[in-house]
Amino acid sequence: MALKEYRAKRNFAVSPEPKGTDPKAKKKGAPLFFCVQKHLASHLHYDLRLEHDGVLLSWAVPKGPSINPADKRLAMHVEDHPIEYGTFEGVIPDGYGAGIVMLWDEGTWEPLVDDVADALRKGDLKLQLHGVKLKGSWALIRTKGGDGRSWLLIKHRDEWAGPIDIATFAPLSIKSNGDFTDIMSQASPDLWTSNRAAKGGQTHMLKVAERAVAIAEENRKASGGREASLKPREAGKLASKAKRPKPKAATTASAPARSTPRTPGASGRAARSRATRSRPR
Numbered sequence: 001m002a003l004k005e006y007r008a009k010r011n012f013a014v015s016p017e018p019k020g021t022d023p024k025a026k027k028k029g030a031p032l033f034f035c036v037q038k039h040l041a042s043h044l045h046y047d048l049r050l051e052h053d054g055v056l057l058s059w060a061v062p063k064g065p066s067i068n069p070a071d072k073r074l075a076m077h078v079e080d081h082p083i084e085y086g087t088f089e090g091v092i093p094d095g096y097g098a099g100i101v102m103l104w105d106e107g108t109w110e111p112l113v114d115d116v117a118d119a120l121r122k123g124d125l126k127l128q129l130h131g132v133k134l135k136g137s138w139a140l141i142r143t144k145g146g147d148g149r150s151w152l153l154i155k156h157r158d159e160w161a162g163p164i165d166i167a168t169f170a171p172l173s174i175k176s177n178g179d180f181t182d183i184m185s186q187a188s189p190d191l192w193t194s195n196r197a198a199k200g201g202q203t204h205m206l207k208v209a210e211r212a213v214a215i216a217e218e219n220r221k222a223s224g225g226r227e228a229s230l231k232p233r234e235a236g237k238l239a240s241k242a243k244r245p246k247p248k249a250a251t252t253a254s255a256p257a258r259s260t261p262r263t264p265g266a267s268g269r270a271a272r273s274r275a276t277r278s279r280p281r
């Protein structure tokens with residue numbers, strides 16, 4: 001049941017994405033998997049996935065996670081994905097989500113609530129991430145109004161928070177250490193060369209390939225022209241040492257920790273304006 005929507009959207013004869021086995025119960029207390037996949041499709045976005053009840057709960061984060069508690073990142077709740085999806089990296093040549101998927105971060109997560117299902121219903125999930133790039137305490141808060149799929153991903157202020165733009169700072173794959181261009185040229189060398197050589201073929205994948213080249217160029221520039229950007233592990237270490245802003249600035253970011261409920265009117269307005277700003281081009 002949980003993977004019905006996931007499977008209905010995809011043609012597994014075309015897509016290399018895993019079909020997924022049906023959710024299996026896990027030993028109580030066993031570590032829960034989490035990952036973030038950077039997905040260059042019609043728009044660049046980051047997919048946050050948290051293992052729960054044998055599937056991966058999934059949110060598409062247009063601007064990507066931020067370790068700066070001042071940032072509230074729009075996170076659109078999307079269909080559950082199979083556990084096997086969590087380590088997928090590659091090219092979806094056609095159909096739903098056509099583009100390039102990079103495994104940007106992975107690790108384990110712990111709910112900081114007693115009952116995850118209840119937290120999802122209430123739209124207020126506190127969690128601890130143990131990734132390579134993302135660590136520490138976070139909140140996922142559903143915004144009021146809308147279709148109920150809009151959440152905000154917010155970093156709590158702790159030793160893993162900092163004013164660094166982690167998506168720019170550590171842009172590469174945790175699995176292959178490559179950029180989108182490396183993944184595409186390795187996973188689909190035919191598609192890569194044909195798309196780059198013969199324009200006018202698959203327009204969408206040509207755009208994806210061109211965008212991948214532009215992104216890889218930006219990343220190379222940002223890393224000071226070095227062949228590869230920072231290794232994710234180094235980036236994680238550096239990020240943790242990042243200078244912390246003065247605690248005074250924490251007032252807006254401490255919102256998820258407050259105990260009084262927010263007023264629906266105010267939070268709805270704020271969420272809407274944030275959502276508009278975060279919408280990918």
Ligand code: MN
Binds near residue numbers: 039045047060
């Ligand atoms: Mn996606």
